[in-house]
Amino acid sequence: GEDVEQSLFLSVREGDSSVINCTYTDSSSTYLYWYKQEPGAGLQLLTYIFSNMDMKQDQRLTVLLNKKDKHLSLRIADTQTGDSAIYFCATTRDNYGQNFVFGPGTRLSVLP
Amino acid sequence: DADVTQTPRNRITKTGKRIMLECSQTKGHDRMYWYRQDPGLGLRLIYYSFDVKDINKGEISDGYSVSRQAQAKFSLSLESAIPNQTALYFCATSDRGQGGYTFGSGTRLTVV
Numbered sequence: 001g002e003d004v005e006q007s008l009f010l011s012v013r014e015g016d017s018s019v020i021n022c023t024y025t026d027s028s029s030t031y032l033y034w035y036k037q038e039p040g041a042g043l044q045l046l047t048y049i050f051s052n053m054d055m056k057q058d059q060r061l062t063v064l065l066n067k068k069d070k071h072l073s074l075r076i077a078d079t080q081t082g083d084s085a086i087y088f089c090a091t092t093r094d095n096y097g098q099n100f101v102f103g104p105g106t107r108l109s110v111l112p
Numbered sequence: 113d114a115d116v117t118q119t120p121r122n123r124i125t126k127t128g129k130r131i132m133l134e135c136s137q138t139k140g141h142d143r144m145y146w147y148r149q150d151p152g153l154g155l156r157l158i159y160y161s162f163d164v165k166d167i168n169k170g171e172i173s174d175g176y177s178v179s180r181q182a183q184a185k186f187s188l189s190l191e192s193a194i195p196n197q198t199a200l201y202f203c204a205t206s207d208r209g210q211g212g213y214t215f216g217s218g219t220r221l222t223v224v
Contacts, residue, residue: 040217042218104152104153
């Protein structure tokens with residue numbers, strides 16, 4: 001079945017850029033998402049990209065998709081302490097939900 | 113009020129007990145899901161429902177059951193709780209045609 005991999009931890013200094021990486025195995029993945037989970041909270045949809053795109057920018061967030069390598073990344077510019085959270089990559093082939101696959105999550109720690 | 117509300121937020125129960133986790137939503141979404149989160153494993157789908165008459169097993173349905181009482185309510189039951197069901201449980205909803213989910217804040221369940 002589909003597998004989604006992420007590094008479990010990332011530490012950056014406040015003000016630096018963070019890059020969180022994700023690899024997936026299903027070449028049929030059509031929708032690719034980034035979710036943020038703050039302590040004690042549910043997952044919040046940050047951004048998403050369709051497989052026919054290779055980049056999407058939304059304020060401080062930049063998503064890059066390399067379909068050939070099945071690699072997705074999330075860049076956070078000017079990282080702030082409020083960005084400390086767990087970031088989940090997720091993929092699905094369709095909108096039906098049954099094959100929506102999450103990665104293990106990357107815990108981002110922002111150091112002052 | 114939150115769009116997706118889960119109750120209880122925390123629960124400690126004994127092995128062998130039956131327990132129900134409840135989820136209600138005000139999004140008007142047809143689709144509802146139950147996920148389990150374990151550290152380093154991401155989220156795994158337990159059950160999902162695309163409307164009141166539709167219930168489907170997910171990746172890890174053994175030991176769980178669900179009930180879709182209404183469009184807005186989807187409950188998860190553990191018929192006889194066991195310690196390896198200790199986890200964080202999330203309910204989520206999605207709109208038809210949209211891939212992104214709205215998550216509840218989670219129920220932290222501990223089985224002792």
